[in-house]
Amino acid sequence: MKHIIKKLGTLIITLFTVSFLTFFVFQIIPGDSVVASLGTDATKEAVDSMREELGLNDPFLVRYGNWLSGVVKGDFGTSTKYHQPVSTLIKDRLPVTIWLAVLSLIIILLLSIPLGILSARKRGKLIEQIILILTQLTMAIPPFFLGIILTLIFGVVLKWFVPGQYISYSDNFAKFLGFIIFPAITIAIPKIAMMVRFLRSSLLRQLNLDYVRTAYSKGNKEKNVLYYHVLKNAFIPVITFLGMIIADVLAGSIIVEQVFSLPGLGRFLVVSISNRDFPVVQAIVMYIAVVVIVINFLIDILYQVIDPRIRIAK
Amino acid sequence: MKTKNINFIIGSILVGIMLVFVLIGIFYTPYNPNQMDGSVKNMAPSFTHFFGTDNFGRDIFSRCMEGAKTTFLVAIITVSIGVIFGTVIGAISGYYGGILDEIFMRIIDVLLAFPSILLALVFVSVLGTGTFNIIVALGILFIPSFARVVRSEVIAIKQLDYVKNAKLMGASSLRIMFVHILPSTFPILLSAITIGFNNAILAEAGMSYLGLGVQPPEASLGRMLSEAQTYIFSAPWYAIAPGIIIVVTVLGFSLMNEG
Numbered sequence: 001m002k003h004i005i006k007k008l009g010t011l012i013i014t015l016f017t018v019s020f021l022t023f024f025v026f027q028i029i030p031g032d033s034v035v036a037s038l039g040t041d042a043t044k045e046a047v048d049s050m051r052e053e054l055g056l057n058d059p060f061l062v063r064y065g066n067w068l069s070g071v072v073k074g075d076f077g078t079s080t081k082y083h084q085p086v087s088t089l090i091k092d093r094l095p096v097t098i099w100l101a102v103l104s105l106i107i108i109l110l111l112s113i114p115l116g117i118l119s120a121r122k123r124g125k126l127i128e129q130i131i132l133i134l135t136q137l138t139m140a141i142p143p144f145f146l147g148i149i150l151t152l153i154f155g156v157v158l159k160w161f162v163p164g165q166y167i168s169y170s171d172n173f174a175k176f177l178g179f180i181i182f183p184a185i186t187i188a189i190p191k192i193a194m195m196v197r198f199l200r201s202s203l204l205r206q207l208n209l210d211y212v213r214t215a216y217s218k219g220n221k222e223k224n225v226l227y228y229h230v231l232k233n234a235f236i237p238v239i240t241f242l243g244m245i246i247a248d249v250l251a252g253s254i255i256v257e258q259v260f261s262l263p264g265l266g267r268f269l270v271v272s273i274s275n276r277d278f279p280v281v282q283a284i285v286m287y288i289a290v291v292v293i294v295i296n297f298l299i300d301i302l303y304q305v306i307d308p309r310i311r312i313a314k
Numbered sequence: 315m316k317t318k319n320i321n322f323i324i325g326s327i328l329v330g331i332m333l334v335f336v337l338i339g340i341f342y343t344p345y346n347p348n349q350m351d352g353s354v355k356n357m358a359p360s361f362t363h364f365f366g367t368d369n370f371g372r373d374i375f376s377r378c379m380e381g382a383k384t385t386f387l388v389a390i391i392t393v394s395i396g397v398i399f400g401t402v403i404g405a406i407s408g409y410y411g412g413i414l415d416e417i418f419m420r421i422i423d424v425l426l427a428f429p430s431i432l433l434a435l436v437f438v439s440v441l442g443t444g445t446f447n448i449i450v451a452l453g454i455l456f457i458p459s460f461a462r463v464v465r466s467e468v469i470a471i472k473q474l475d476y477v478k479n480a481k482l483m484g485a486s487s488l489r490i491m492f493v494h495i496l497p498s499t500f501p502i503l504l505s506a507i508t509i510g511f512n513n514a515i516l517a518e519a520g521m522s523y524l525g526l527g528v529q530p531p532e533a534s535l536g537r538m539l540s541e542a543q544t545y546i547f548s549a550p551w552y553a554i555a556p557g558i559i560i561v562v563t564v565l566g567f568s569l570m571n572e573g
Contacts, residue, residue, distance in 0.1 A: 017424045025440055140565035142516050144523045144536070145557035148543055152550055163546065251429030255520055259543070270524050273439040281439055289428050296427075 004301060011297045018289050019071065023064050026278045076283035081275045086283045089268070095169055096180070096264035097257070101249050103177070103184035104191070108245065112192045116199030121226065123204065135193035143252055147186040147259030154182060164261045183260040187252040191245050198241050202234040236307050243299035247292040325569025332563045336386050339379030347372065347380035348531050358551060365555040369545050374538075378555050381533040385560075388449055388528075389514035395453030396510060397503070400460025401496070407461065408468030409491055419465075422458040430455060434517055438526045448527040452517050456510055463506045467499040508571040512564050519560055535560055 051057055058066070070077065076086035119131040141149075155163040161179055169176040206212065207230060215225045254266030261267070265284055272280040344364075351371035359366040365374035407415040425433065437451035471477060472495065480494050521527035522536030530537065535556040542553035 014424060014427055017420075018427060021424065022436075025436060028440065136569070137561075137565065140561050140568060142519055142557075142560055142564070144520065144539055145553075145560060148539060148546065148553045148557065151543075151546060152553070156546060156550065247429050251431045254431055254435070255524065258524055269435065270526070273435060273526060276439075278439070281436075285428075285432060285436055288432055292429060293427050 003304065007297060007300055011293065014293055015290060018293065019068055019286060020064065022282055022286050022289070023067055026282050027060065027063075071283075071286065076286075077279040079272075079277055079280050081272070081277040081280070086279050089280065090265065090283060090287065093263055093265050093268050096262055097250075097253050097266060099169065099176075100180050100184055100187070100253050100257070100262065100264060101246075103180060104187040104249050104252075105246065107184055107188040108191050108195060108249075111188070112195035112199065115192070116196045116203065117226070117231070119196060119200045120203035120207070121222070131196060135196050138189050138193040141190065143186055143190065143255050144259050146189060147183065147256055150182050150186055151259070166260070166262055180260075180262065183253075183256045183262060186256050186259065187249055191248060191252075195238075195241070195245065199234065199238055202237050203230060206230045206234045236303070239299060239303060239306070243296045246295050250288055250292060321569045321572045325566045325571070328562050328566030329570060332382070332559070332566060335379065335559075336382050339376075339383050343373075343376035343379050345373035345376045347376040347533050349373075358549075366549065366551045368538075368541070368549065368552050374552060374555050377533045377538060378535070378559055381535040381538055381556060382559055382563075384445070384528055384532065384534045385515055385518050385536070388445065388452070388518045389511055391449050392452040392456055392514045392518075393507060393510045395449075396456025396460045397507060399453075399457045400462075401464050401499075401503070403457065404461040404464025405468050405491055405496060408465035409472060409487070409495070411469075415465075418461065422461055425458045426462075430513070430517070431520065434521060435524075435526070438521060443526050443529055445528050445532065448518060448521055452514060452521075455517070456514065460503075460506060460510065463502060464496075464499055467502050468495055471495050471498050505571055508567050512567045515560065515563055 067077070074087055076090070078084065079086050079089055082089060115131060119128045122128045138146075151163045154160045161182060165179075167175040167179050203226075212225060212230060215229050220229075253264060254269060256262075257264045257267040258270055265287070269281060269284040272278075272284070349372065351367070355367065355369060355371045365378060368374055368377070403418055407418045428436070434451055434455050437454060438447065441447040441451055468491075477490060477494055480490050485494070518527055518534070519536030519539070522534040523540045525537075525540065528534035528537055530541075538556040539553055542549070542556070545552055
């Protein structure tokens, strides 16, 4: 309990620092978002009045305070490009990214766990070698190239989907899933490779321990030892790794949404950077960073709940 | 042990091929990589154009050479920035400890809390696009991980007897740090550099792919991939060549690192 409170303290400090950095970084940017949105030929009065209206003339800490109290209430300010509240713009795009992330996580878990177990069980056999080579290869393919290859195979050659023709989740949910399954696979494939390798080495480490020998000497078959004794222990480090994977999936969606022209949060971030629409950039950066930090915190807590040894050690 | 050797050999061969490809590209390309030729638009690979031509009739093989050169150069400089600053920060942090260490590590913790692509995007939106800015952005991005590696190594080595001995013999802190400690961190640092180099190549290609890195008409592997995507129906080979070059390089380095 004491440890959880300490972790909670660290979490709050980290969130504060992240919010401060995110705010601070966009204050030192050369170039003026007001001029950018009004155009370079705007009169000085128009620029000044807009600056006043947006509160850009207040001292730095006041602006940070205002921004942060807005953020806590879910108000990220107004987009300088679209002249709409940032929160509304994000709300439209968030479901795409969430579905994409959830779908890729499901694919990752469904494939990596059986493959990881398989490669550990068949150690020294051909099938293990094949899995190792495949994982090594897929980890070297950058996500955007993988996306292009999948588009080429499933979109151009097999015609299972029309490249670039996104179907909104509100129009036809089944077709929407049919489209985002390909970007989801793109995100998933390298992560599956990482998971398989991690799970395999975690299993192999456990298989060398004394309790496994004891389990065998009590007359257990390999299947029993693996599923009732080893797996439970081997999964513990995998849970931490899963936290990293979730963060990676979110980050991966930034690029993959671009490859498949998905109107999600990641693509919006990239477009907004090109537009120099900083309230939007700030908001999305905060959003992703907070989600990643909170997930890692939850996993840290979960870790201690399932493994009493860690609690005692602390 | 045996598979490790095989990995290392295959990795070295792949990296060697890429290095030769890039080195030749510095002095000689079959065609001018930026020269457009309307008569040979979107041609499939042939003996005159090994990887075919793009939508402007530019030779993809020459552009790949040019692009790989840019990507390698960006990767080498960014990793160097990361290694130099990371080593200094990590060494100071690990050797002296105390409040300075605490501050450095807190900052690094926060920086590492962001997914790296997100951090790169933040830096680029602050600095702007272009080759120079992407180098600075990615360079800063790589400092924390190197600082961490060096710091933990320095802390471990600091407690070894030979370092204590040197201290007893009256060596100065600087001498101990540079002559006695840092050389011992080298093997671990070397492995971090290989991984860092791969990450730098992927990051540069990724940022250029998003249109936020190297700007046209300059060739970059990521940039070429994003251009190629528009012509995926009419010229699918355009995307394959730069993609495979990235894969071969990254695969080569990671195999070498494992061996």
